[in-house]
Amino acid sequence: MPELPEVETVRQGLRKLVLNKRIEKIVLLYPKIVIGDSSLFKNTLEGLTIKEIGRRGKYLLFNFTEGITMVSHLRMEGKYFVRNSDDEIEKHTHVIFKFTDKKELRYNDVRKFGRMELVRTDDVFNLKSLKKLGPEPIASDFSTLDFATKLKKKNKMIKPALLDQTLVAGLGNIYVDEVLWMSKINPQTIASHLKEEQIKTLHDAIILELAKAVSAGGTTIRSYTNAFENSGAFQFELNVYGKTGELCARCHTPIKKIVVAQRGTHFCPNCQKVE
């Protein structure tokens, strides 16, 4: 499911739903979702209150009282929603955060790939997974110059380079295909071969596209919903992802799908020529 726009939309919904709620009890139906000692996870969180919910890249950061943070990654299909404590437990619910007001936050994940982990709030950005993240894709953090310098050193195709989160945080398979189409860059172009002008275009497309997707509440392909269980609307703005065989909006050439770095990759063979 979720790339940066979806995670951000989930974050905004969760803030409205669970901020300042106190956890009375944690129920772990599938403890493997938790990284580290699951009893410690449970014992630590019981009694704490959710004070803020942040985001870094595709990671949600739940800040609790007592200087504790839960780092949560939804991976492919993780989702959070709120239920009453007497509502039936759905099939793929794995973690339940029961609040003192008889509401509960439930973590649901069909594929069980998502993970959550407790760390001291002061140590969050020392986590290996967060430490490696590149800048947030907003103009104030994401410098064109720095992006260009790093790309010139990458002896790797641009698509996997953008997916690995170190050049810029938050892009996944959908938005990478979209921003490359926007920038007329072939996904198999070696990053170091990109021209100055293309890098600038790509940089700006990343910022703009992700901002637009956040405004639209993210992209729902099959299962993504936000914390209120609403779908996003950005799927209607996509130009290449899932459009195999449909005509390119710019030049009317059929969109092609290939595999690049083990990921399905959609592009226009006419607009996005290899450099």
Place this chain on the structure above:
DNA sequence: AACGGTGTTGGATT
């Protein structure tokens, strides 16, 4: 009905 593909990440391998 079996098989390949699915929005992600990180550990193993080279």
Place this chain on the structure above:
DNA sequence: TAATCCAACACCGT
């Protein structure tokens, strides 16, 4: 060090 491959899991469409 860095690039590449693949497992973790369940479901869906062909």
